[in-house]
Amino acid sequence: MTMKQKKNIIIDRVISRIEALSKNESLRGHALEENRKFFEAVRSLPLYLLWLALGTPTLEKNRVPSFSELDPEGWGKDFQEELLHFERSRFPSILTPLCSEIIKMIHRIPDTGGRPMILASIGCGPMELERRILKALLKGKIRHPVVIFGIDASEHAINAAYENLSKCRIPTMEVPEVTADFVKDFLFTGNERHRVVLCKRDVLEISNCFPPGGIDLAYHRNLKHRLPEIRANALDNMLEEASSRSIEAGEYRGWYLLFLSAWLGWRFPILANDLVFTNLRSPKKSELRKTERKSGTRIKIIPGGGYIKVRDMRYQPI
Numbered sequence: 001m002t003m004k005q006k007k008n009i010i011i012d013r014v015i016s017r018i019e020a021l022s023k024n025e026s027l028r029g030h031a032l033e034e035n036r037k038f039f040e041a042v043r044s045l046p047l048y049l050l051w052l053a054l055g056t057p058t059l060e061k062n063r064v065p066s067f068s069e070l071d072p073e074g075w076g077k078d079f080q081e082e083l084l085h086f087e088r089s090r091f092p093s094i095l096t097p098l099c100s101e102i103i104k105m106i107h108r109i110p111d112t113g114g115r116p117m118i119l120a121s122i123g124c125g126p127m128e129l130e131r132r133i134l135k136a137l138l139k140g141k142i143r144h145p146v147v148i149f150g151i152d153a154s155e156h157a158i159n160a161a162y163e164n165l166s167k168c169r170i171p172t173m174e175v176p177e178v179t180a181d182f183v184k185d186f187l188f189t190g191n192e193r194h195r196v197v198l199c200k201r202d203v204l205e206i207s208n209c210f211p212p213g214g215i216d217l218a219y220h221r222n223l224k225h226r227l228p229e230i231r232a233n234a235l236d237n238m239l240e241e242a243s244s245r246s247i248e249a250g251e252y253r254g255w256y257l258l259f260l261s262a263w264l265g266w267r268f269p270i271l272a273n274d275l276v277f278t279n280l281r282s283p284k285k286s287e288l289r290k291t292e293r294k295s296g297t298r299i300k301i302i303p304g305g306g307y308i309k310v311r312d313m314r315y316q317p318i
């Protein structure tokens, strides 16, 4: 079967699902219709370019959810699989700058007094980033044990992460809930150097999982603009309380990403749909610069469309 035939089969399945959902979900009718237009267009490059030019301005205004956000139970699995496939490919190395930044931050974390370092990956997805971080740590000079807590609201993300990490023999376990007591007990058991704990949770439950200041480094990528503003601000506040260091990363809004989606859509239509619909809610480069000036927080702009915003209480300018 050619790639085009495979893509068309996925699109046919998505469109029948949209038609079924439209019969029951009058409230989301507009969002479903916008998604249907996207999938019809992504079948051919000229149609898709036309859709990009005419369709995206309305999406930008209305913050329309992507298809995997509208139907997380049904299509979340395809989204996580396509995301992992994409992140595993060497071009474009979308995770490399964030991976290096996190490793740099790990080197800066002061001695934790005999307990492992605690990292929290919020909206962890299939954890390809963590697989790379742990691989680099195992090769590098850091002997200090690290425990990464992967938190995600999607069951499909947790399953994809478990499979991805276990295949690489990284000790990984899934728990129904993380509490401050669990974290304390867990840290002092087990002989493995680095470990991962997965938990299906909404971002806003983080404060129930860790005591104030209990995380050495928290980070998230392409998560904040998925949340309504009020929840995104609550996430920032919670992370400030739970950790003195955090990293927010993502892609800023721009034409580069929209054109990348044309290339992506050829192989990964579900991921391309999510990338475009969520990218239209991301901050622009100029907005990031403004935030940087106002808050004094360091924001790195990555050539090719990404940004990394670092909050480190110990390294803030006075």
Ligand SMILES: C[S@@+](CC[C@H](N)C(=O)[O-])C[C@H]1O[C@@H](n2cnc3c(N)ncnc32)[C@H](O)[C@@H]1O
Binding pocket: 083, 087, 122, 123, 124, 125, 126, 127, 128, 129, 151, 152, 153, 154, 157, 201, 202, 203, 204, 220, 221, 222, 223, 226
């Ligand atoms: C673009 S993916 C990023 C995955 C991964 N961190 C990466 O860099 O590849 C965003 C992830 O956030 C998760 N997510 C979205 N809303 C969430 C919420 N309210 N609480 C927890 N996770 C959420 C999604 O399930 C998805 O796995």
